[in-house]
Amino acid sequence: MTSMAASRNLGFQFPWNFSNAKKENMEVLKLRLYSSCNTNMLNNKRRFSLVTANSHSSPQKVDTVNGTKVNGIHVVEAPLSGSKLANESAADAALVTSLRGRFVEGRFVYRQIFAIRSYEIGPDKTATMETLMNFLQETALNHVTSSGIGGDGFGATREMSLRKLIWVVTRIQVQVQRYSKWGDEIEIDTWVDAAGKNGMRRDWIIRDHYTKEIITRATSTWVIMNRETRRLSKIPCEVKQELVPFYLYRIAVASEEKDCEKIDKLTDETAERIRSGMAPRWNDMDANQHVNNVKYIGWILESVPIEVLEDFNMTSMTLEFRRECQQSNLLESITTPTARIIGESNNSINRKPDLQYTHMLRLQDNKSDVVRARTEWHFKSK
Incomplete structure (x- = not known):
């Protein structure tokens, strides 16, 4: 994707008869090439944000990926120049946000967009049940991470991590109206609610990103396990307090x-x-x-x-x-x-x-x- 974008930004423009070009045409050509290359260099700087503490010192690691800290040192994004770059930056930011996921409906629902890749389809060129399950799992994990309550565990909250607790799924049901084809784009909504006294229910809806047709519904129940003893545990009050603000009484499967x-x-x-x-x-x-x-x-x-x-x-x-x-x-x-x-x-x-x-x-x-x-x-x- 990066190489394609770079190719579009080059914008080479040649006269129809290059061999007979006059001197002034050559000057225009040089100016256009210079301007286009500068634009491309700015794009590359903006996109990769490779910033070093000192230009004469050894290179540092990339500190942020789409604004997220990686190694703890703050990095400022390279400045933009011109309205065209600003517009592209806004479009890129919107694309990154949609791919990484975002909250909708007052932060109760988390939404993420996926494109069906060639390695995610079966012999009939449609997404497999395993692909759909992977998408559901990825959206659920990103929901927890983006909520601000994520701990250092795999999908666990901070209070769960302190107590060495993890989530385990006990039952999941998936209904498929139709399977997406290679190249289709889908959007997945997920949310959570209580399930009894010691469980959590997580639901998903998958839509066609463009037509908004609902093509898959899923529901699941989860319990908490101690990751060291491998025994099931009651949900501690501190963990419930983290989860309750995100509970949404809505069902994906009737x-x-x-x-x-x-x-x-x-x-x-x-x-x-x-x-x-x-x-x-x-x-x-x-x-x-x-x-x-x-x-x-x-x-x-x-x-x-x-x-x-x-x-x-x-x-x-x-x-x-x-x-x-x-x-x-x-x-x-x-x-x-x-x-x-x-x-x-x-x-x-x-x-x-x-x-x-x-x-x-x-x-x-x-x-x-x-x-x-x-x-x-x-x-x-x-």
Whole structure:
């Protein structure tokens, strides 16, 4: 993106007959080249803000990225020259703000924009469920960081960090109306609310950035865990005081569409397909030293029939997290068709699913379930 912007700012202008150019034309050419190069240099200075404490000393590290301190030393942005640069600066600032996210609706809702990249799509050139889950997770973390209450933990508040506490998700439901294509831009809104006495609910809505069509809804419940003992904890009063100002009583998934049904535990007898020998890698671990929640989706799909993956879209997924998974564990993925009659589901956004499946990830050695899941699928329209 930077190289493209730089190319636009060069603005080379040559006479039609360069070989027969007169002296005055050459002078005009030199002036334009000089002016354009200066403009480009100013842009580069403004964008990268490489400032040193002393021009004769060794270079310092970049102190700020889009106005955020990096190594603790304040850096002043290079001055702008001319209204054109000022206009570009405002446009750049607006773009950076939208990409990094911002608060809307009185700081109750946090909004962030994403573009669907080529490495975030599947064989059908649309975003995958894993991509959507990554977007939801990224928006949630940026919400906490931008709120001013973020601590030094991964999504934890300051009071949580002092007490060595972290958030863990226990259940998440995602409903997809349609999947975005490569190059599409989406915007995600997220907000939080209390869930019972010792939980927090986080909801998301994904829209097409330009048409504002709602294409995905998601809801989740979270509890607090001690990161050292790995035991669940009550939410301390100090943590509640941090969260309450951000609570918004609003639901993304309507009550009649929310998947509250128990997800059955699968066994060797009830499973239709079993895939064994899946091992978490180092890169599958997150900052809280357990397997990243999004990684489970790929393992769940390992036991789904290939013809389902090819001919159907997953339109609903509910994940129920039962226990942590460590890097040393081996997993088994189990899938079986749901016994319910097709069309009985309440969480398909008024569309009867063509297929329903129950899934489970379990530890291979002792058969303990790690994640239970339920999915719904619709036939892809040709």
